[in-house]
Structures are given as structure tokens and as C-alpha cells.
Amino acid sequence: MNFPTNSRYQATETMRMTAPGGAEVVFLQRRFVPQPERLASLLEHPVAEGDRLDNLAGRYLGDAEQFWRICDANRAMRPQQLVETIGRRLTIALPDGVPGAPRV
Known part of the structure; x- marks a missing residue:
């Protein structure tokens, strides 16, 4: 495959x-699934009304199909749950194994 x-x-x-x-x-x-603490954080995004993971992945990662990286970085078992609460801060992170700024 x-x-x-x-x-x-x-x-x-x-x-x-x-x-x-x-x-x-x-x-x-x-x-x-990688441990989120191992992923290097790019930024945090406060969830706004109408946010969708594919749109956020397109905006921040350059590829809407990589929404799963946002899920991995935020321990999401139910992806839709990530955008249900307005104001929730989502971590947008680099892929596992790519070095960057440490997470706080």
C-alpha cells in the first residue's frame, strides 16, 4: 500500500x-499517535465560531488534509470536539521528529 x-x-x-x-x-x-509533549509547537489558535479543522490545517500547515496533525497535537479522539468550544486554544505543531521550539 x-x-x-x-x-x-x-x-x-x-x-x-x-x-x-x-x-x-x-x-x-x-x-x-505521538505524545503531544514531544511535538514542537508552532502556535496556538483560539477557536472561533465556524472554525473547521480542515480550514485551520490549510491556513497554518498549508494542506487541509493534514487536519490529523492538529488532532495529534491536541490528543483528540473525536476531531470535531476540538472546535466545539469557542475560545479553546488549539496547539498547532510541527510533525513528530521535526525539531522546533519546545512546548510550554
Whole structure:
């Protein structure tokens, strides 16, 4: 499986197994979400009425499809929850492994 470079699964390896009956099954290894404390913060965004994660990712990360990076940086299990509370401060961070300013 090949995923685009902006996919959260791009660096996730695939595995193969043989199912009962002999069919080969290809699947993704488990993706571990990075600990937000390890991510270098770019900025904080106060949630405003009408904010959407794809629009925020487009504005701050240059790619709306990388909304998952905002989710990772804010420990979101339900992405929509991040923009439900007006005034909540969302961390916008660099990808895991990219050095930058430490988080406070």
C-alpha cells in the first residue's frame, strides 16, 4: 500500500498474513499517535465560531488534509470536539521528529 506524503499513514508499514483457506491479507501495522509533549509547537489558535479543522490545517500547515496533525497535537479522539468550544486554544505543531521550539 502506498499512501500520499500528507497521509497520517504514509510512514506506517504494511504486514502480510495468510488467512485460513490460504488467502493473503495485507494490513497496516498499528499507528501510534505521538505524545503531544514531544511535538514542537508552532502556535496556538483560539477557536472561533465556524472554525473547521480542515480550514485551520490549510491556513497554518498549508494542506487541509493534514487536519490529523492538529488532532495529534491536541490528543483528540473525536476531531470535531476540538472546535466545539469557542475560545479553546488549539496547539498547532510541527510533525513528530521535526525539531522546533519546545512546548510550554
